[in-house]
Structure formats: C-alpha cells, structure tokens
Amino acid sequence: MISKTTIDNVFESARVEEVIGDFVLLKKSGSNYKGLSPFSDERTPSFMVSPVKQIWKDFSSGKGGNVVAFLMEHEHFTYPEAIKYLAKKYGIEVEETQQSNEEKEQANERESLYLVSEFAKDFFHNSLRKTEEGKAIGLSYFKERGFTDETIKTFELGFSPDRWDAFTGHAIKQGYKLEFLEKTGLTIVKEEKQFDRFKGRVMFPILSLSGRTLGFGGRILTSDKRAAKYLNSPESDIYHKSKVLYGIYHAKQSIAKEDNCYLVEGYTDVIQFHQTGIKNVVSSSGTALTADQIRLINRLTKNITLLFDGDAAGLRASLRGVDLILEQGMNVKICTFPEGEDPDSFAKANSLEDLSVYLEENARDFVNFKASLLASEAKSDPVKKADTIRDMVVSISKIPDVIKREVYIQECSRIMDISEEVLFNTLAQLLQKDKRDAGKKLPKPMGLEVFTPEKQAVKKVDVQFELERKIIELLLLYGNVEEDFEDLILEADEKGEIAFKPEVVKSRVFEKIFLDLQEDEIEFANDEFKELYYEIINTLNQEQGLQLDTFVNQLKPEKATAVTHILMEEEKYQLHDWDGKDIFVKDKKVTIAQMVSETILNLRRHLVAKKIDELSKEVKEQENTENQNNLQDIVDYITLKKVLSEKLNRVL
Known part of the structure; x- marks a missing residue:
C-alpha cells in the first residue's frame, strides 16, 4: 500500500497538462488545451485538458478524469502504478508497506x-x-x-x-x-x-x-x-507489433519539440541516431508500417520523414507507407542515403552537424521524390509514364485536405509536364470510385427503409437526472460565489389567488441551494448525485471554499470521473472556436443567480408534475368515495405548477 503522504505529494506536484503532453500533442485553446483523442481515430480535436481544474475529457469516447485516471485508461496502469509513475516523473520518494502474498495474487x-x-x-x-x-x-x-x-x-x-x-x-x-x-x-x-x-x-x-x-x-x-x-x-x-514503435518512449518529447518524427527500419538505426544527437526517431521494427503506428506519431506531430537505404528495395518500401501516412492527414517527406549506407552506418560515420545538414538538404516532399523515382523507372516509355502519373494521383487522392490536394496536383503537373485539367479529372474519378466502394461496404441507407413508430422511438430524456446533474455542476463551479437572489415567497393576494412575492436576499450559491431543497424536503433520486451533493455541501460548509483539483483527487475513481464529465461539459464548446466565427457567447458568470433560481424552479415544477401524475393514477384506481380529497390535491398542485410555469415564462 502506498502511503497517503506520498499520494498527496504526487497530486500536489503532478500537472495534468504536462503528463498528458507526454502522450498527446496539445495546443492552447483559451484557458485550456486541446488535441486529438488518444482513444479513438479522429482528425478534428475533441480531447480537452483543463490546467485550472486539473482534469481532462475526451468528448469522442466519453472518457475523462484526473491525471491518474488518464494513466489508468491510456496505459492500463493500476491505481498504485499510476501513482508510482507520477512519483518517478516528479522525483517523489514512494513510501509503501510490504505487499502480502494475497495482495500479490490479486x-x-x-x-x-x-x-x-x-x-x-x-x-x-x-x-x-x-x-x-x-x-x-x-x-x-x-x-x-x-x-x-x-x-x-x-x-x-x-x-x-x-x-x-x-x-x-x-x-x-x-x-x-x-x-x-x-x-x-x-x-x-x-x-x-x-x-x-x-x-x-x-x-x-x-x-x-x-x-x-x-x-x-x-x-x-x-x-x-x-x-x-x-x-x-x-x-x-x-x-501488438502493429501498434508499437521502437524508441517511441525515448523520442516522444523530442518529436513534440521538433514537430517532426524520423521513421527508420531497425533497432540499431534508432539507437545510433539517438547517440549522435537526433532523438526524434522511431522504428517500425522491421514490420510493414501500419495505420495504428502512424496514429501513434500523429498524437505528437503532423510531420513524418521516412529514412531509407539507397537500394531499390528500400525505396519501394518507402512508397508503400506514404499513402497510409497521407490518409491520416499528415505531411510526409522522404530521405534516402548514399548507396551502401543505411541510417545506422551513416549516423555512426558523421557528426551531429553533418547529419542534421544532410537530412535537411536531402529530405524531399513525397511528390518530388515519387515523381523522380517513378520517372527514372519509366524513362521514355509512354505507357509506363502514364502509369507513373496515375500512381502519383492515387497518392494525392488519399489526402483528406482539399487545399493540399490541389497544391500537390499543381506540383505534379509542373514536374511531369502534364495539364492540371487532366490530373484534376483523374483525381475526381478516383475520389468518386472511393465513394462508391465505401458505399458498397455500408449497410442499406436508413432513408430507404420504411419506418414504423417503434423504429422512430427516441430515448426519453430523464428530466430529474439532468436537473440534479445541473445542481451538482452549479455547486462545483460557483458553490462559494455570493449573489443577490430573488427569493420567492408564496402568498395569497386579495382575491385569494396564490402568487409569488419577490424578496431579494444576498447568499452564497451553496447556501441558497441547500436551504431551498431542504425547505421543500427534496431528496436526490440519483444515488451517485446524492452522495456528491452532501460531500460538496460539507466541504463548502467546513472549508469555506472548494479547490476543484484537490476535491476531485480525493474522490474515488468512479466519482472523480463523474465529476469530470460534469465540469468539462461546457468546455467542449471551445472546440468549435465560436470567437473565430464572430459568435460571442455570454459569460455564464454574469447569470449565476438566474441559473440557480431557474434550476431549482424547474426541479420544483418537475416534481409537482410527477405528483399530479401519481394522484391522477390513484383517482382512476380508487372508489368514488376516496376521490374527493385527491381531486382537491390535484387542483392545488395544478395551481402551483401554473405559478411556477409563469415565473419560468413557460407555456402550459
């Protein structure tokens, strides 16, 4: 067992953005960081990290949590192993008791x-x-x-x-x-x-x-x-050899820093490069390059430079991997070494400066490289030249970015001395064929089916679940904020009609929520939210504040994950870059009191509606003599629901 002191020291030292940054290329996005999901195959970032809250959320897979949760999900660590990994990273001594034989067997x-x-x-x-x-x-x-x-x-x-x-x-x-x-x-x-x-x-x-x-x-x-x-x-x-790259552990930081990854074939190539001073290098370990291996690099950089021997077999091997890299939306260059040399021998024989200069001067864009290689093979044979051009357009068709495709078509036109129009027509045919082939693999389009009401059924929203979730969110984000609240006191007017009389009261958010729910004797229906509610209220009451990162780290993993999902829900809107589209969203902090009041009113209204339904069912089931009281209760509750709806500006 690891001591609590060690765990506390780890959480105090570990920075979620630094740890995740070792595995995912993160870019600043407002007060947060975003990147490509390490848990799913995507080209648009849906992975968000919050340095302020010290949590992360992957909107594509639904996973999220603190720094330990990330290591447990991504690296399949146990909780103790994640703590030990972080302790080693931040130079913290691990205090632990001896494991028993029974614990080892577990x-x-x-x-x-x-x-x-x-x-x-x-x-x-x-x-x-x-x-x-x-x-x-x-x-x-x-x-x-x-x-x-x-x-x-x-x-x-x-x-x-x-x-x-x-x-x-x-x-x-x-x-x-x-x-x-x-x-x-x-x-x-x-x-x-x-x-x-x-x-x-x-x-x-x-x-x-x-x-x-x-x-x-x-x-x-x-x-x-x-x-x-x-x-x-x-x-x-x-x-799983198709998902692993030799040297990735030693290269990851350098790859992210240099924004480029050199890809070689063997173990010794990686080691020799690293020893010479170029550390952003990995190897596919003799296996053919796979999409999973490319995605592993894609988390750290968008740029790959393939390094190959100067022999024909090596050059051919380089071309097979190019299309796979392009399909992932990445940029690829190719560098070959003089005949008789490979990355290992060349790095051993040259200084860091000479090696760096050689790589910079000889790394060619894939279009130029492929054109020169295939053209030399085709020579003056027009049929082979046509096949060469088509081969190049096939590679270009793999690129998902439309602008990049057009630039490469123009470059191909210039190098191969053929009109852009012909190349664009060929590209269009290839893209159309890919669409048709993809369509054949897909199941029958839903639009062609005859729908029955059962097929069209939509999952019903659990209103109470959403409202309870919202209360937890408000407590976590704004629990200790002091606001002016318009308290609503039920009174009968001169005509005897029930109405709300407003009264402004200054209160902290958690006090307002607690007192309102207590007054109405409202209990949470969801057990997980119920436990969180009392933990948050107690923390705010005793410590006069809620340090989110500390609070999350002290929770059990399943609770910490639930809290993360709630806290990061709003952050997903940063992924859409609304400001860049000149759409400016109102800051929620301006409307805290309104959000709190509306959430409580909506919960009251929902519970009143449930009570009306329950009483209505009882009326149908009871004898006539027992109906009178229930009917009066229903009338009273309908009146209350009407008042609540008017206050919320809802139409009945």
Missing part, C-alpha cells in the same frame, strides 16, 4: 504479463553487464556497433544466455509463474519441457509510450542459417 493477468516483462528486461540487462558470457559476447557486439555505455544503459540493452532455460529457470525460482512466462512468449513450452525463446541473442526491449516493457527483439550472433537473424516477441495481451 494482480490481474495483464498486470502479471507486465511484471514478467519488466523482470525479463532487468535479467537480460544484468546478464549483459555482469556476467562473463554477456560481456564477452553481447557487450562486445554492442561496442563493435559503436554504442557507448550510456547508450546501452539508456535503451536497457541486454543479452540472453546461450543455455536452454537460463532465463526460464531463474524466473521460476523467483516466483514467476510458467503460465505468464509462456503468454509473454519469453518461454516456449512443449509437452513437459520449457526453454528460452531468445536463447543466445542480444536483446532490445520494446517499450510503450509511458516506458512499460511490452516485448523484445532479439538478434542472433552466430551464423546459424536455420535461425532467424531477428526474432520478436509473439503477439500477447500487452504486445
């Missing part, structure tokens, strides 16, 4: 896979640095590649001993279950035997965006032709 399976992977990473790294075999074989290999001790330590490189069960046997002795060793792919189990998957290989740990160990890449050092040169961890609950 860790879920996914967490067990992470623990096993972390243990394996440490085992392989220690084998490299502290065993004679590791130093003689593994360390010598890395030194030959030119890697320094600091680089080896940074990337936690390792060595798996050349024995059948060196790792497996040690892990089992340390209490790790064979079941989880097998599920991570670290151990292969066949019948009664088990042996190490990465026996005799140098090891490259593959980390998540937050630094958790997901899997491994292992390179064999012998000349055994029957064994694969590189071997990766198999797919598991924590490792």
Whole structure:
C-alpha cells in the first residue's frame, strides 16, 4: 500500500497538462488545451485538458478524469502504478508497506504479463553487464556497433544466455509463474519441457509510450542459417507489433519539440541516431508500417520523414507507407542515403552537424521524390509514364485536405509536364470510385427503409437526472460565489389567488441551494448525485471554499470521473472556436443567480408534475368515495405548477 503522504505529494506536484503532453500533442485553446483523442481515430480535436481544474475529457469516447485516471485508461496502469509513475516523473520518494502474498495474487493477468516483462528486461540487462558470457559476447557486439555505455544503459540493452532455460529457470525460482512466462512468449513450452525463446541473442526491449516493457527483439550472433537473424516477441495481451514503435518512449518529447518524427527500419538505426544527437526517431521494427503506428506519431506531430537505404528495395518500401501516412492527414517527406549506407552506418560515420545538414538538404516532399523515382523507372516509355502519373494521383487522392490536394496536383503537373485539367479529372474519378466502394461496404441507407413508430422511438430524456446533474455542476463551479437572489415567497393576494412575492436576499450559491431543497424536503433520486451533493455541501460548509483539483483527487475513481464529465461539459464548446466565427457567447458568470433560481424552479415544477401524475393514477384506481380529497390535491398542485410555469415564462 502506498502511503497517503506520498499520494498527496504526487497530486500536489503532478500537472495534468504536462503528463498528458507526454502522450498527446496539445495546443492552447483559451484557458485550456486541446488535441486529438488518444482513444479513438479522429482528425478534428475533441480531447480537452483543463490546467485550472486539473482534469481532462475526451468528448469522442466519453472518457475523462484526473491525471491518474488518464494513466489508468491510456496505459492500463493500476491505481498504485499510476501513482508510482507520477512519483518517478516528479522525483517523489514512494513510501509503501510490504505487499502480502494475497495482495500479490490479486494482480490481474495483464498486470502479471507486465511484471514478467519488466523482470525479463532487468535479467537480460544484468546478464549483459555482469556476467562473463554477456560481456564477452553481447557487450562486445554492442561496442563493435559503436554504442557507448550510456547508450546501452539508456535503451536497457541486454543479452540472453546461450543455455536452454537460463532465463526460464531463474524466473521460476523467483516466483514467476510458467503460465505468464509462456503468454509473454519469453518461454516456449512443449509437452513437459520449457526453454528460452531468445536463447543466445542480444536483446532490445520494446517499450510503450509511458516506458512499460511490452516485448523484445532479439538478434542472433552466430551464423546459424536455420535461425532467424531477428526474432520478436509473439503477439500477447500487452504486445501488438502493429501498434508499437521502437524508441517511441525515448523520442516522444523530442518529436513534440521538433514537430517532426524520423521513421527508420531497425533497432540499431534508432539507437545510433539517438547517440549522435537526433532523438526524434522511431522504428517500425522491421514490420510493414501500419495505420495504428502512424496514429501513434500523429498524437505528437503532423510531420513524418521516412529514412531509407539507397537500394531499390528500400525505396519501394518507402512508397508503400506514404499513402497510409497521407490518409491520416499528415505531411510526409522522404530521405534516402548514399548507396551502401543505411541510417545506422551513416549516423555512426558523421557528426551531429553533418547529419542534421544532410537530412535537411536531402529530405524531399513525397511528390518530388515519387515523381523522380517513378520517372527514372519509366524513362521514355509512354505507357509506363502514364502509369507513373496515375500512381502519383492515387497518392494525392488519399489526402483528406482539399487545399493540399490541389497544391500537390499543381506540383505534379509542373514536374511531369502534364495539364492540371487532366490530373484534376483523374483525381475526381478516383475520389468518386472511393465513394462508391465505401458505399458498397455500408449497410442499406436508413432513408430507404420504411419506418414504423417503434423504429422512430427516441430515448426519453430523464428530466430529474439532468436537473440534479445541473445542481451538482452549479455547486462545483460557483458553490462559494455570493449573489443577490430573488427569493420567492408564496402568498395569497386579495382575491385569494396564490402568487409569488419577490424578496431579494444576498447568499452564497451553496447556501441558497441547500436551504431551498431542504425547505421543500427534496431528496436526490440519483444515488451517485446524492452522495456528491452532501460531500460538496460539507466541504463548502467546513472549508469555506472548494479547490476543484484537490476535491476531485480525493474522490474515488468512479466519482472523480463523474465529476469530470460534469465540469468539462461546457468546455467542449471551445472546440468549435465560436470567437473565430464572430459568435460571442455570454459569460455564464454574469447569470449565476438566474441559473440557480431557474434550476431549482424547474426541479420544483418537475416534481409537482410527477405528483399530479401519481394522484391522477390513484383517482382512476380508487372508489368514488376516496376521490374527493385527491381531486382537491390535484387542483392545488395544478395551481402551483401554473405559478411556477409563469415565473419560468413557460407555456402550459
């Protein structure tokens, strides 16, 4: 168990915008920050972070909460792990009591896979640095590649001993279950035997965006032709190679800062670049580039530069990834190295300055690169040239931005010496075909169906739920604000008719709400809101104020999430940039008293209407002798509802 002092220190130090900024590219939007959702595929930002309230909300998926909730959602941390991650980030010492065996067993399976992977990473790294075999074989290999001790330590490189069960046997002795060793792919189990998957290989740990160990890449050092040169961890609950990029943990801050990501093919390419001084580089680890990998980069920057060997196979490989990148609305450049060189060897042979200059001077826009490559292949063959031009227009058609498409068509026209009109016509045909193909995959349009009343049924709004939610919102945002309220006292006039007599009273919002609800003996119907209501009232009453970030962080995770949804509901309107469209929204702070009064009046009116319905049902069910009293009550309640409606300017 982590001590309360540690948890309090973490919440005091952690800044939600800084932590989330490590995973999502955030841009200032008024007093908040916005960015692309890390939980869904989108091109328009719907993710909002509030530094003032120290909370976040993803309007596309509905998720939200404080800084710990983000780590639990995004990185699948447990609560203690999220606290430890933040403590490490902010240099806070973690005080905790020893876990019992029972508590260890309660860790879920996914967490067990992470623990096993972390243990394996440490085992392989220690084998490299502290065993004679590791130093003689593994360390010598890395030194030959030119890697320094600091680089080896940074990337936690390792060595798996050349024995059948060196790792497996040690892990089992340390209490790790064979079941989880097998599920991570670290151990292969066949019948009664088990042996190490990465026996005799140098090891490259593959980390998540937050630094958790997901899997491994292992390179064999012998000349055994029957064994694969590189071997990766198999797919598991924590490792999906199509969604992972090697080096992303070490590169994320540099990618966001430089607003560009260099994409290479291998582990050593990443490490050598990083050692030379260019840190905004990641690798697809030998697999074909996927949309998920591109979206991972898209959270940090809109710009990707593909780095490839100068050979034809490398150039062809670069083209296959270009269309995928363009489909995500990103900008892509391509840089190739001289023949016989790859990113690893070139970075090793050049200084940071020389490498930076080379990348800047040789990174070409995809249209120019593709045109020169395909044109050289087509040469003077008109058929091949036509295919080349069409191939380029296919790439341009993948770009979602209309203006970018037009600019690239103009550039293609200039380079290939063909009219823009022909290119635009070809583009239009391709776009139309894409629409038709997309239409075939979709279910039958709803507009062509014959609707029955049952199909047209719309989910009914729970009025009381919305009003109770609004009361919680008002208490959270304005609970301690003092306002002039127009109290409404029910009195009978000279004619005996009931009416409200206004009386202005100065009061704090929470006092006004509490007294009004208490006077009418109104109880919350929603249990979650009821608990929150009393927690907020007590806090405001005792502390004469409500520090939102502190209050949210002290709540249980499910309550904290509910409060976040309420607090961030209004922030979504910032995503639409109304001011930029010359639409200026009235500040809610100007109308606090009006909002409070209207919400309470609406709740009263709703409850009166419910009472009228209940009494009406009773009248239908009762004998005639019992109806008289209920009928009089209904008349009284209808009169009260009429008065409330007049005050709210509602038409009955």
